[in-house]
Amino acid sequence: MYDPTVARLTYRALLGRRRALILMVLPALLLLIATLVRVFDASSDDVATQLLSGFALATLVPLIGVIAGTGAIGPEIDDGSIVYLLSKPLKRSTIICTKLFVAIGVTLLFSALPVLLAGFILVGASQQIAVAFAIAAVVASIAYCALFLLLGTVSRNAVVIGLVYALVWEALFGSLVPGARTLSVQQWALALAEKVTGSGVDVSSAVSLPTAAVLLVVVTVGGTWFAVDRLRVLKLAGEE
Amino acid sequence: MSADPTPGASGSTAATGPVAPPRTPAASIHNIGYRKYDGERLGRGYAMRSLFVQSLRGAYGLGRSAKSKVLPMVLFGVVLAPSLIMVAIAVATDAKELPAEYTAYPLIMLPLIGLYVAAMAPQSVSRDLRFRTTPLYFSRPIERTDYVIAKYSAMSVALLIFVGTPMLVMYVGGLLAKLGFVDQTKGFALGLVMALVFSVLHAGIGLLVAAVTPRRGFGVAAIIGVLTIPYFATTIMQFIVYDEGSREAVSWLGLASPGTLMDGFQSKFLDGSTDFPGSIVPSNTAGICYLLVIAAVIAGSYLLLNARYRKAGL
Numbered sequence: 238m239y240d241p242t243v244a245r246l247t248y249r250a251l252l253g254r255r256r257a258l259i260l261m262v263l264p265a266l267l268l269l270i271a272t273l274v275r276v277f278d279a280s281s282d283d284v285a286t287q288l289l290s291g292f293a294l295a296t297l298v299p300l301i302g303v304i305a306g307t308g309a310i311g312p313e314i315d316d317g318s319i320v321y322l323l324s325k326p327l328k329r330s331t332i333i334c335t336k337l338f339v340a341i342g343v344t345l346l347f348s349a350l351p352v353l354l355a356g357f358i359l360v361g362a363s364q365q366i367a368v369a370f371a372i373a374a375v376v377a378s379i380a381y382c383a384l385f386l387l388l389g390t391v392s393r394n395a396v397v398i399g400l401v402y403a404l405v406w407e408a409l410f411g412s413l414v415p416g417a418r419t420l421s422v423q424q425w426a427l428a429l430a431e432k433v434t435g436s437g438v439d440v441s442s443a444v445s446l447p448t449a450a451v452l453l454v455v456v457t458v459g460g461t462w463f464a465v466d467r468l469r470v471l472k473l474a475g476e477e
Numbered sequence: 478m479s480a481d482p483t484p485g486a487s488g489s490t491a492a493t494g495p496v497a498p499p500r501t502p503a504a505s506i507h508n509i510g511y512r513k514y515d516g517e518r519l520g521r522g523y524a525m526r527s528l529f530v531q532s533l534r535g536a537y538g539l540g541r542s543a544k545s546k547v548l549p550m551v552l553f554g555v556v557l558a559p560s561l562i563m564v565a566i567a568v569a570t571d572a573k574e575l576p577a578e579y580t581a582y583p584l585i586m587l588p589l590i591g592l593y594v595a596a597m598a599p600q601s602v603s604r605d606l607r608f609r610t611t612p613l614y615f616s617r618p619i620e621r622t623d624y625v626i627a628k629y630s631a632m633s634v635a636l637l638i639f640v641g642t643p644m645l646v647m648y649v650g651g652l653l654a655k656l657g658f659v660d661q662t663k664g665f666a667l668g669l670v671m672a673l674v675f676s677v678l679h680a681g682i683g684l685l686v687a688a689v690t691p692r693r694g695f696g697v698a699a700i701i702g703v704l705t706i707p708y709f710a711t712t713i714m715q716f717i718v719y720d721e722g723s724r725e726a727v728s729w730l731g732l733a734s735p736g737t738l739m740d741g742f743q744s745k746f747l748d749g750s751t752d753f754p755g756s757i758v759p760s761n762t763a764g765i766c767y768l769l770v771i772a773a774v775i776a777g778s779y780l781l782l783n784a785r786y787r788k789a790g791l
Contacts, residue, residue, distance in 0.1 A: 316693075
């Protein structure tokens with residue numbers, strides 16, 4: 238299920254050279270805004286939920302998820318170096334699972350942890366807002382990684398498709414067509430946050446918790462399984 | 478050979494020193510009858526124009542494989558659809574005006590335009606860098622600035638078509654629905670100014686980010702990140718300071734992201750309505766700063782692109 242060498246290679250591909258610094262910019266921005274809001278004394282439970290759901294959960298987590306999920310396998314398939322990995326006596330499921338673990342780890346480090354910190358900076362332990370959004374970010378990270386790792390295995394335009402899903406489907410369509418919210422990782426994660434926060438906080442999700450939990454598990458497990466299946470029959474093609 | 482005064486290279490058979498190459502009658506270059514090219518040399522301007530046309534066509538997938546036509550054409554269709562729907566509604570319901578202003582259209586379609594820039598700017602510049610084909614361009618009679626100007630203007634024109642065509646549809650539809658020729662023409666003209674500034678600004682940002690991140694996939698994510706993350710952050714900060722009651726700060730915060738920059742610009746100078754909280758229009762001082770920042774971003778991305786190609790490696 239887990240191979241340390243594959244993990245090391247994936248980790249280096251994701252965070253090697255200056256990439257870790259570039260990835261660091263996003264969470265740093267969130268922490269900066271949280272600190273500014275706190276310093277100017279504008280912080281309240283409402284502002285915190287607005288910032289954490291509107292910015293952190295709607296933009297930061299999916300974007301890091303796209304970069305980590307597709308970046309874990311996409312470039313390797315593109316430049317063809319995946320054949321060196323596939324020709325080793327490793328199960329395809331091991332490769333996918335290892336890459337998924339690394340991608341989830343990176344996403345947690347760069348999105349869930351900053352969300353928790355930003356929550357504490359904004360409102361401390363008030364109404365468990367920080368913990369609730371951190372849990373939501375953890376769950377969303379796992380689902381996004383599985384989903385985008387699958388995309389990276391299936392399509393060469395994985396990043397664009399992932400961004401279309403995260404920005405157009407979840408943000409634009411979700412706000413226009415209520416039905417689209419049922420099929421949105423962000424809303425499933427919010428359902429969890431809704432459960433954890435205190436009663437006086439305005440966090441609402443379009444889906445109920447049991448539905449959200451089932452869908453989250455289905456997407457994560459199903460996405461991983463399908464990615465393994467696709468990697469088994471992978472065809473290498475030239476650049477356009 | 479006239480510029481070289483050293484005696485060793487002058488072609489005389491007398492050896493002038495131990496470093497002179499040994500010249501034997503056997504080592505000579507024969508004329509084996511290749512024909513010289515004595516047609517017209519098309520020169521620098523022609524090469525630049527060709528690069529411009531090729532890049533512009535490439536931005537819509539023309540001249541490339543069918544697979545790479547799908548994404549730009551689908552995005553173009555989606556960005557065009559709301560304008561057609563608006564025109565249909567205006568014609569069918571005898572409306573007094575179109576449901577959206579011309580200048581507001583690019584702002585409503587911001588996520589889609591962002592995706593288009595993110596998808597097309599890397600294919601325009603990143604592939605040349607990734608496959609190290611840039612030296613081939615510079616072996617032609619074009620200079621570094623020519624390459625940058627051609628790519629920059631091609632991306633700007635591609636975006637102008639992307640943003641301007643829906644406006645054209647709205648204009649034609651507005652005239653057909655008899656919404657008043659003068660009103661519509663004025664709105665359309667202001668909309669075109671907006672589209673032009675919008676295109677040049679976004680093309681500059683997109684190309685610069687794409688040229689810095691040639692790795693496949695990363696360029697797309699980086700452009701989307703640069704365009705949307707500051708936008709979301711700025712909008713949320715604007716709402717927070719607005720709730721705190723400082724109205725002036727809202728328009729100054731708007732300088733911090735490309736999207737809000739364009740919003741403030743069109744509400745201040747092009748009679749547009751704004752999405753800023755409380756519909757705050759920037760003051761005169763802030764308005765001048767909007768113009769300065771827009772000019773600085775455009776000039777800056779042009780200069781940085783030139784600097785990027787000083788060394789055309791990865």
